[in-house]
Amino acid sequence: MNAHQNNSGEPHEGDLDWLAFRYVSGEMPTDEAALFEQTLAEDQTARDAVASAVQLTDAVLALAPTHSQITQPVPATRRNVWRERAAWMVAGAAAACVLFLVSWDMGHTPRGSDMAISAEKAGEINRVAAVWSDTNLFAQADMDTADDDDDVAADPLHDVQVPGWLLAAVCGDESAKEKQEETN
Amino acid sequence: MPTEGEEKLDPAVVAELYLKYAEELRAFLIGVLRNRELAGEALQATFTKAMESGHTARQETQKGWLFRVAFHEAMAFKRRHKVQEKAYWKLAGDQKEVGRPAEDHLVRWEQVDRVRVALADLPPEQQVIVNKRIYEEKTFAVIAAELNLPLGTVLTRMRLALKKLQQKFHETE
Numbered sequence: 091m092n093a094h095q096n097n098s099g100e101p102h103e104g105d106l107d108w109l110a111f112r113y114v115s116g117e118m119p120t121d122e123a124a125l126f127e128q129t130l131a132e133d134q135t136a137r138d139a140v141a142s143a144v145q146l147t148d149a150v151l152a153l154a155p156t157h158s159q160i161t162q163p164v165p166a167t168r169r170n171v172w173r174e175r176a177a178w179m180v181a182g183a184a185a186a187c188v189l190f191l192v193s194w195d196m197g198h199t200p201r202g203s204d205m206a207i208s209a210e211k212a213g214e215i216n217r218v219a220a221v222w223s224d225t226n227l228f229a230q231a232d233m234d235t236a237d238d239d240d241d242v243a244a245d246p247l248h249d250v251q252v253p254g255w256l257l258a259a260v261c262g263d264e265s266a267k268e269k270q271e272e273t274n
Numbered sequence: 275m276p277t278e279g280e281e282k283l284d285p286a287v288v289a290e291l292y293l294k295y296a297e298e299l300r301a302f303l304i305g306v307l308r309n310r311e312l313a314g315e316a317l318q319a320t321f322t323k324a325m326e327s328g329h330t331a332r333q334e335t336q337k338g339w340l341f342r343v344a345f346h347e348a349m350a351f352k353r354r355h356k357v358q359e360k361a362y363w364k365l366a367g368d369q370k371e372v373g374r375p376a377e378d379h380l381v382r383w384e385q386v387d388r389v390r391v392a393l394a395d396l397p398p399e400q401q402v403i404v405n406k407r408i409y410e411e412k413t414f415a416v417i418a419a420e421l422n423l424p425l426g427t428v429l430t431r432m433r434l435a436l437k438k439l440q441q442k443f444h445e446t447e
Contacts, residue, residue, distance in 0.1 A: 107440050108433050114305040115407070117414060130306070130345055134338045137345065141302035146436075146443050148301075149389040150408050 110139035114147065288325050295337055296321075299344050306348040309355075316351050320344040385443055392442035400435035403428055 112118045113126050129136045299320065303313035323343050330339075396404065406417045414432065418425040 108436060110305070111436055114308075116308070127306075127349070131342070134341055137302055137341045138298075140305035141298045142440065142444070144301040144305040145298075145385070146389070146439055147408065149386045149443060150393070150404070150439070152386045153390050153393065154409050 106136060106139045107143065110136065110143040111146075114140060114143040283325055283327075285325065288321060291324060291336060291340065292321055295340055299340060302341060303344055303348050306345065307351060312351050312355060313348075316344060316347045319347045323347070388442045388445055389439055392439050396435050396438060400431045400438075403431045404435050404439075407432060 109118075109126060113123055118126065126136070130140065296317065300313055300317050303316045303320075304310055307313050307316060320340060320343050324340060393401065393404065402421070403417060406412045406420070407414065412420070414425060414428050417423075418428045421428070
């Protein structure tokens with residue numbers, strides 16, 4: 091008896107495709123698979139059936155939704171919206187700071203010592219901003235790895251929140267006070 | 275008596291055989307080995323043999339000869355590499371990160387489209403079984419338990435579905 095035959099010895103005439111499918115899908119017990127492989131060694135029809143089973147399965151799998159579509163469609167959209175909002179918030183805060191500094195500078199005639207302090211202050215501001223930026227980006231990189239989200243890595247403004255102390259450092263105490271007043 | 279060079283199959287003939295049968299042979303080898311990488315290696319080994327001793331096959335049996343050689347190569351690979359007995363679509367699932375199965379050119383898009391139509395035409399009770407077996411990678415026993423059906427019923431439904439899908443798949447061939 092070969093794999094073309096069932097237990098009663100009758101040939102599985104139209105069942106070759108089914109046998110091949112079960113063989114390919116790993117749904118065949120070991121002894122039956124060994125028997126089927128004997129058939130494969132001799133019978134081209136059986137070999138064709140195996141090739142056909144794989145090709146058919148490929149065709150069915152090609153119709154499956156992609157991995158990313160299955161796993162994370164909605165959260166990704168939500169994150170993108172939040173990232174967009176955060177980016178606008180940061181851009182807005184930066185623009186406000188620049189306007190504030192420009193108007194503050196225009197309202198003051200700098201003296202020599204003021205100029206020196208301003209340069210010193212600007213250096214300090216830049217240093218603080220750079221440190222915060224680096225720290226935040228490192229933290230973001232860690233979060234990105236945990237999220238396994240490719241888009242996030244490409245977006246450095248992901249989930250950015252501007253801390254109050256940075257705002258104070260960049261814009262001066264006045265703007266922090268203003269912010270505090272707005273909050274109250 | 276032919277010289278050593280004359281015994282080898284003409285490379286042009288081997289190239290022609292490759293164009294004609296490689297796709298089908300690769301699918302067959304994947305079915306036996308359940309490992310795409312090894313199937314690729316076995317395919318190469320098969321055509322190397324074809325270069326060396328393909329002249330021994332009569333032209334009318336060249337396809338059968340190639341498949342037989344491929345099968346023996348696959349079994350040798352299987353013994354050597356102790357290939358795991360995993361399901362084919364489990365393997366296909368493993369490949370999702372590097373590319374869709376259809377990108378391997380094992381299937382043509384018109385065939386995929388015919389299968390899509392055939393899948394949609396299946397009775398719902400057969401569609402459920404196909405989805406659970408192929409996409410969700412569940413065994414027939416698990417599907418039977420989940421749907422509270424006898425295993426025989428699940429197998430019959432899958433078998434009927436497969437028959438319809440195969441018919442559509444090979445429609446114009």
